[in-house]
Amino acid sequence: MKTSRQVGIVGYGAYVPIYRIKNQEIARVWGKSTWPIKEKSVPGLDEDSLTMAYEASYNAVKRAQIPPEEIEAVYVGSESPPYAVKPSATVIAEALGITPRLIAIDMEFACRAGTTALQSVIGLVGSGMIKYGLAVGTDTAQGRPGDALEFTAAAGAAAFIVGKGEEALAEIEATYSYVTDTPDFWRREGQKYPRHGGRFTGDPAYFKHIVEAARGLMSEAGLAPQDFDYVVFHQPNLKFPLRVAKRLGFSKEQVSAGLLSGIIGNTYAAASMIGLAAVLDKAKPGERILVVSFGSGAGSDAISLVTTELLEQKRSLAPLVESYINRRIYVDYATYAKFRGKIMR
Amino acid sequence: MVKANSIPRVWRERTIKYRLIGGKCKKCGKSFYPFRRICPRCGSEEIEEVHLPREGKLLYYTVIRAPPSDFEEYAPYVVGIVELKDGTRVLAQITDVVEDQLEEGVDVEAVFRKYREQGKEGIIEYGIKFRPKT
Numbered sequence: 001m002k003t004s005r006q007v008g009i010v011g012y013g014a015y016v017p018i019y020r021i022k023n024q025e026i027a028r029v030w031g032k033s034t035w036p037i038k039e040k041s042v043p044g045l046d047e048d049s050l051t052m053a054y055e056a057s058y059n060a061v062k063r064a065q066i067p068p069e070e071i072e073a074v075y076v077g078s079e080s081p082p083y084a085v086k087p088s089a090t091v092i093a094e095a096l097g098i099t100p101r102l103i104a105i106d107m108e109f110a111c112r113a114g115t116t117a118l119q120s121v122i123g124l125v126g127s128g129m130i131k132y133g134l135a136v137g138t139d140t141a142q143g144r145p146g147d148a149l150e151f152t153a154a155a156g157a158a159a160f161i162v163g164k165g166e167e168a169l170a171e172i173e174a175t176y177s178y179v180t181d182t183p184d185f186w187r188r189e190g191q192k193y194p195r196h197g198g199r200f201t202g203d204p205a206y207f208k209h210i211v212e213a214a215r216g217l218m219s220e221a222g223l224a225p226q227d228f229d230y231v232v233f234h235q236p237n238l239k240f241p242l243r244v245a246k247r248l249g250f251s252k253e254q255v256s257a258g259l260l261s262g263i264i265g266n267t268y269a270a271a272s273m274i275g276l277a278a279v280l281d282k283a284k285p286g287e288r289i290l291v292v293s294f295g296s297g298a299g300s301d302a303i304s305l306v307t308t309e310l311l312e313q314k315r316s317l318a319p320l321v322e323s324y325i326n327r328r329i330y331v332d333y334a335t336y337a338k339f340r341g342k343i344m345r
Numbered sequence: 346m347v348k349a350n351s352i353p354r355v356w357r358e359r360t361i362k363y364r365l366i367g368g369k370c371k372k373c374g375k376s377f378y379p380f381r382r383i384c385p386r387c388g389s390e391e392i393e394e395v396h397l398p399r400e401g402k403l404l405y406y407t408v409i410r411a412p413p414s415d416f417e418e419y420a421p422y423v424v425g426i427v428e429l430k431d432g433t434r435v436l437a438q439i440t441d442v443v444e445d446q447l448e449e450g451v452d453v454e455a456v457f458r459k460y461r462e463q464g465k466e467g468i469i470e471y472g473i474k475f476r477p478k479t
Binding site for chain 1: 359360363364417418419438440441443456457458459460468469471474479
């Protein structure tokens, strides 16, 4: 799956809220003796998936160094929009100064919506229909109190601006998507918390779709695991991305730069995209990156990118992922429960 | 008296509140936030819209512990006076802070956050707040 003309990333930005809760603290409340990751990000009371998407997008615009009004599409992927009906894309576009000549839409496909937003914008720019397009993955993920998901369900956002290949800090080489009807995780209309199929979320869902999407891309593009300097997988925990890397023939070294779930948690639609932003924060020109998302329901997008000479000068124009990771205010379970609306006054 | 839960008010003020747009008096030179049509210092009606700088210094702050009813869930929260890099003073919420560890004089930057919800079923208002510079 390729565009007819060369396109690439001209700006990127990420955002992680300042609050953290340690897994040990969640385990203390629910009487568990083991936990999957160290700590996860928690959105503040005045944050939602929309405000986080704004900050990631603001950082992407700064790196792109383009007038915001030249952006002609805003695609926002999230499963936790603040409204059930009323788009986030319009508010984000208005705040960035992109309105009104604009294609704007919210998209939902569990944790995959962000990369599908990116793929859609790649298509719009690649066809010559628009000059620049903005794609965002953002989520304030909800975990039912005491559920296994509560240890990892976190918050974050990442945004990418797509433009012509010659302006790119990373060129899009190829994409590939793999989609089936697989009921591994869902949230019914009006329900506050999602449900999942337990172990069913593993082999038939996460592993099957990521493996097929990665293999599909490599087969169509004529690439092998050793051709990539970095690989980023959707990261619901630490175990799954490392295991799928091994299954596909990637080394731990190729995965580690973009693997952040151990310290920020699973940021859902943003997870593989923040991972990509972290890789762009340190990659050298001419390096090849593979990103493979996964969204329950289920599907995976694989995207192959090659960095250019422009990357190093653009990098310092906005905060690095690391600077967001390093600013931390720890909260206890009671404060976390208040922040996440799990207790009401 | 402005009706608190007005939809037209929120809509009218959206770009001013979202993008930190202030006013600058062409007569006396005073700049202020938010934008309004009459200069608060000299009363002139010759006001131009300006995009204010997003960085500044926290001059003074106070902790709100008994807020108006729509802000109850956010309490305690911090309200401060920020002096932007061009000298404009802005009254705004200070966010991402532990209220008893905040110091006056710290460098701050503008962020886009949720202001308030018009109840559980109403619209959500967004706008500029400030946080200690990252």
